[in-house]
Amino acid sequence: MYDPLVDDGPGCNENYPDSYWAEKSGTAPVDDGVLTADIDVDVLIVGAGYTGLSCALHLAREHNIKAHVIEANQTAWGCSGRNAGFILKSTGRKTYAQIESQWGSEAMQQMYRETCEGVETVEALIAEGIDCDRQSNGYLKLAHKPKMLDTLIAQAKLQQQRFGYQVEILSKDEIHQQYMEDQNAYGGIRYHDGFGLNPLKLAWGYQKLAREAGVKIHSGTPLQNWREENGLQIITTPQATIKAQKVVIATNGYTPRSFHHLTDARALPVLSQIIVTQPLSEQQLAQCNFLTDNVVMDTRALKYFYRKLPGNRILFGGRGAITGKGAEDPYYSQRLLSVLKTSFPALQDIQYDYAWSGWISVSLNDMPHIYQDDGRNVFYAMGYCGSGVSFSVQAGKRLAQKVAGQVVPDLPIYTQPLQKFPLAPMRRVGQWGYFQYGKVKDRWL
Ligand SMILES: Cc1cc2nc3c(=O)[nH]c(=O)nc-3n(C[C@H](O)[C@H](O)[C@H](O)COP(=O)(O)OP(=O)(O)OC[C@H]3O[C@@H](n4cnc5c(N)ncnc54)[C@H](O)[C@@H]3O)c2cc1C
Structure with missing residues (x-):
């Protein structure tokens, strides 16, 4: 299986994994196929999971910016098509008490509102007609x-x-x-107010809405090379080169090693x-x-x-x-x-x-971060710590605002970058140590 800490990329045009969702969701909707000709774009989004699709949809609907999305494999081939489908008002791993003690009570209140908005946006999008087998509330x-x-x-x-x-x-x-x-x-x-649904059908529903809003989604189109020239982002894919004014990294846990200096060594x-x-x-x-x-x-x-x-x-x-x-x-x-x-x-x-x-x-501080570089041409949202089905949609919406030059709430998750892991090559040793600690804690403490 693809390993983001070992491999240079998640492959090209790989099929969905043999999951319950892939088998029970029917046929994937059409997208714009492999990118085969060079293009110049305002905004390129890398990764067609919830984050990338939400960013693209909100850019199109709320800022009139028609982005291009490239996805190495299939829409929602990563976490977005493999998760448990829990829609919750949460993200990251910090408790609200920890958020309050570290960031203050105003930030805690705002963080709660952000998670509520995430769920409200998901519900509003489902209400536009996404058939995703929603179950009862609770x-x-x-x-x-x-x-x-x-x-x-x-x-x-x-x-x-x-x-x-x-x-x-x-x-x-x-x-x-x-x-x-x-x-x-x-x-x-x-x-x-939490509930379960079919996560793959949800992503396919977002894809349909995004394409109706004018977004282009190219599956089977991995980013293989990335350089910057005269302020332009030059992206190479197997069959085409893309020149972009702005690039959004929406690859989350599937981000390959040595991808971009903004994200390298900043997530596990x-x-x-x-x-x-x-x-x-x-x-x-x-x-x-x-x-x-x-x-x-x-x-x-x-x-x-x-x-x-x-x-x-x-x-x-x-x-x-x-x-x-x-x-x-x-x-x-x-x-x-x-x-x-x-x-x-x-x-x-x-x-x-x-x-x-x-x-x-x-992420190192147990919270996602939605950030951009100093030149404001490269953006990312990642680090949901396994709690991102609804929050990635909110993150995508905030990313879209950032790309459009708008102000977003003054919260550390929107103003601070992901922290670098100290001793990054040893991250897996740290993870193993945490698993051992967890086993002892769960059994004996
Ligand atoms: C088993 C499991 C269960 C989970 N359950 C829940 C849950 O119940 N509730 C919850 O809130 N969260 C859950 N999560 C987390 C949630 O699924 C994620 O937070 C969310 O899907 C992240 O979406 P994303 O769009 O940011 O990333 P992803 O959906 O992972 O999308 C990233 C995409 O980037 C693509 N990509 C990577 N590199 C390249 C490249 N070089 N070029 C082009 N494309 C590239 C990948 O192919 C991938 O499709 C779960 C996760 C897992 C794995």
Whole structure:
């Protein structure tokens, strides 16, 4: 599997991975195909995931700038077509309490508003007619140990008091009786507004809207070389050269090594893994009391997440291998399956039908950054830390404003660059160390 810390690029015109989404979503909509002739453009966007598509759509609709998007493989071939489809008012890994103590309470309030706007924009775009199998509202955060319930309650109280955010506190029994009998859940909190959907269909819907607004999307067109000449960005692809006034980097966890000085060594690509089980029978559903299709995440340092899909399969996810070379090892899927079985012992005989993984982008300060260089010709948004289905749309919208020269909210995520990782070549050693710490913390602390 492509490894962003090892390989020079994610390939060219690769097919979608063998995921549940790729198999169940039907035929991909048409795009503008491989770029075969040289072009001069105002704005070039590299990467056709949610970030790139949102930036392109907002540039076209709100700033009358018709961008060209180039994608190495297929639209949403990266994270955007591989994720779990949780739409949440969140991004990054900092808690609101951490944001307040590090950036102040005004920044915390503004950050909350940004995440709300992200979800509102996604909902508004879906309402334009994107068929993406949206499920019912509700996001459960489950305490994996009794003492983690106190942490969740503190988070819920802060959000209720400071943002007026509706958060319900649930005992273990309430979760078991009203949602599902997860044996690893010791209570939890429930937000009334998260939901699950089909992430690939969502991206295809964005692509359709963007093309209707005048955007050109060239799949099978990897950026292979990039240089700057007289203030112009010169991009080479296999069959064409692009001269661009401005370039937006929207490659997130799939950004190849040595890509651009603005992003090099400023993120850690981390594999997140998903399995999708066989459909549960009526008897299995009853044994687990699996009543809900709300999206679910736990409180572990090394988090697990799951949801019941249409058709009663369970999507279950968590961390994957450390390297691209290890990504296809069935060990990681089997591990997810065995954790699923500890939550639901009645599913001892269940197998998984689909398994795949994708690269999320982790930043040093646990938050995404949306930034541009001093010359204001190169822009990027990356580092969602595995929480970007809705926020990448907000990031794309803010990127579009930056490209158009407009002012965006005064928040560190919009004004500061991603920090460089110290000892960048050792990032994977640090990741391995964090995984060891997480295992100890989740089990014993
Ligand atoms: C398994 C998994 C589960 C997840 N679940 C959730 C979830 O439930 N909720 C949530 O909020 N977030 C989730 N995420 C994270 C979320 O999917 C991402 O934050 C989001 O999709 C990022 O979108 P993006 O457009 O920035 O990047 P991507 O979708 O990764 O797009 C980047 C694109 O850039 C292209 N590219 C790279 N290099 C080049 C090049 N040289 N030339 C041209 N193109 C190039 C790639 O091919 C890729 O298609 C999950 C991620 C994974 C992997």
